Amino acid sequence: MRILIVGGGGREHALAWRLAQSPRVSALLACPGNPGIAQLATCLPQPDSTAAYADLAAAHRIDLTIVGPEAPLVDGIVDRFRQRGLKIVGPTQAAARLEGSKIFAKQFFDRAGIPTAWSVQTGTTAEAVHHLKDFSFPLVIKADGLAAGKGVVIAQNRGEAESAMERLGPALVLEEFLEGEEVSFIGLSNGSLLFRFAPTQDHKRLIDGDHGPNTGGMGAYCDNRILTSAQNDEIMDRIMLPALGQMRKEGTPFTGFLYAGLMMTATGPKVLEFNVRLGDPETQSLMVSYRGDFAELLDLVANGTSPMGEPAWADPSVCVVIAAEGYPDKPATGRVITGISEAERAGAVVFHAGTQLSADGQLVSAGGRVLGITAAGETLEQAQQNAYSAVSKIKMEGAQYRRDIAQKGLRRW
Numbered sequence: 076m077r078i079l080i081v082g083g084g085g086r087e088h089a090l091a092w093r094l095a096q097s098p099r100v101s102a103l104l105a106c107p108g109n110p111g112i113a114q115l116a117t118c119l120p121q122p123d124s125t126a127a128y129a130d131l132a133a134a135h136r137i138d139l140t141i142v143g144p145e146a147p148l149v150d151g152i153v154d155r156f157r158q159r160g161l162k163i164v165g166p167t168q169a170a171a172r173l174e175g176s177k178i179f180a181k182q183f184f185d186r187a188g189i190p191t192a193w194s195v196q197t198g199t200t201a202e203a204v205h206h207l208k209d210f211s212f213p214l215v216i217k218a219d220g221l222a223a224g225k226g227v228v229i230a231q232n233r234g235e236a237e238s239a240m241e242r243l244g245p246a247l248v249l250e251e252f253l254e255g256e257e258v259s260f261i262g263l264s265n266g267s268l269l270f271r272f273a274p275t276q277d278h279k280r281l282i283d284g285d286h287g288p289n290t291g292g293m294g295a296y297c298d299n300r301i302l303t304s305a306q307n308d309e310i311m312d313r314i315m316l317p318a319l320g321q322m323r324k325e326g327t328p329f330t331g332f333l334y335a336g337l338m339m340t341a342t343g344p345k346v347l348e349f350n351v352r353l354g355d356p357e358t359q360s361l362m363v364s365y366r367g368d369f370a371e372l373l374d375l376v377a378n379g380t381s382p383m384g385e386p387a388w389a390d391p392s393v394c395v396v397i398a399a400e401g402y403p404d405k406p407a408t409g410r411v412i413t414g415i416s417e418a419e420r421a422g423a424v425v426f427h428a429g430t431q432l433s434a435d436g437q438l439v440s441a442g443g444r445v446l447g448i449t450a451a452g453e454t455l456e457q458a459q460q461n462a463y464s465a466v467s468k469i470k471m472e473g474a475q476y477r478r479d480i481a482q483k484g485l486r487r488w
């Protein structure tokens with residue numbers, strides 16, 4: 076099988092790494108890829124339209140395409156490929172609205188009877204201000220459209236709420252603040268069934284102890300103990316399967332990766348949002364923990380066959396993100412990175428995210444999140460130790476990373 080990966084971050088490097096180990100894969104290509112992916116795949120420049128992606132896939136005789144980021148899905152890359160008879164894993168443009176519009180998603184949760192935070196949706200700032208009386212603080216304010224992780228504000232008072240409303244624009248979701256533990260629940264669907272991945276937890280905030288600004292994600296871990304089997308069943312029966320059923324009923328069946336961002340509240344799991352693709356950095360951890368043939372799984376789903384059975388999950392794993400100085404506001408680019416082979420000898424997989432080769436061939440930082448150091452272990456504690464001993468080998472001036480990835484899991488058990 077010749078596989079094309081769309082994207083060029085840590086998530087896509089993890090996919091390439093896992094796919095490269097499948098005996099079914101004869102060639103791997105990536106658009107645009109990154110220097111880490113380039114060690115496993117042929118990297119090609121990023122096409123500028125969904126039509127150009129389809130041309131590229133046809134020209135390179137690609138058997139199967141997998142899409143990392145949300146933007147091409149929301150732009151309709153899956154519809155375009157299917158019109159051209161090209162196999163691709165992902166949701167159609169209509170199904171991608173689950174992530175592309177938070178207002179659509181909230182109204183969808185209501186139609187499907189899926190548990191979620193109580194909310195109102197607004198179309199003008201005046202309307203949003205008027206609804207402030209319906210909520211107490213903290214109040215969660217979400218911009219309707221894709222915002223690359225910058226579209227949600229948790230306002231502590233009226234002043235913060237009003238300035239967030241100004242900044243986020245008129246189309247908003249205002250919703251009640253939920254207390255609990257956040258879990259990323261990801262599955263792969265052929266439209267009716269869901270192949271469930273192991274649960275993961277992301278660490279969104281920049282600083283240890285969940286302090287500081289929100290980021291794209293500073294680390295993740297994967298451990299089956301994050302959810303009990305009763306909780307798993309409840310999430311499948313009350314959230315994931317009803318979502319797939321409602322999408323079919325509305326004539327827009329959901330195919331591809333469905334990622335529920337959940338809050339495990341005192342009254343059960345509630346959906347904060349759906350993403351229509353894999354998470355970053357959850358994928359780095361999932362790919363290190365997954366033991367099946369990922370290419371086979373993707374191929375089954377792309378053919379509409381139901382991915383059956385329970386997945387083969389091996390040991391727990393931990394991914395620690397190394398970010399550039401100044402991230403998330405103004406990440407320093409061009410910083411020299413060394414120590415990758417030492418980190419790999421220490422037992423970790425080093426996934427590239429924001430890296431680049433300089434003119435003189437040195438690996439340098441080229442984005443906010445630079446590397447994802449990912450390691451498995453027989454226990455979560457061991458995985459954490461393995462990941463951090465590899466992290467200590469990486470040298471980059473001004474590097475920022477959290478020292479407590481997976482700590483919230485370890486505290487619980």
Ligand SMILES: Nc1ncnc2c1ncn2[C@@H]1O[C@H](COP(=O)(O)OP(=O)(O)O)[C@@H](O)[C@H]1O
Nearest residue numbers: 192215224225226227250251252253336347348
């Ligand atoms: N209703 C809520 N109650 C408490 N925290 C929330 C709520 N909704 C979102 N959050 C917090 O804000 C983060 C971002 O919200 P989310 O809906 O996932 O949007 P996005 O990922 O598009 O920024 C969540 O990961 C969670 O930490």
Ligand SMILES: [Mg+2]
Nearest residue numbers: 336347348350
């Ligand atoms: Mg989210």
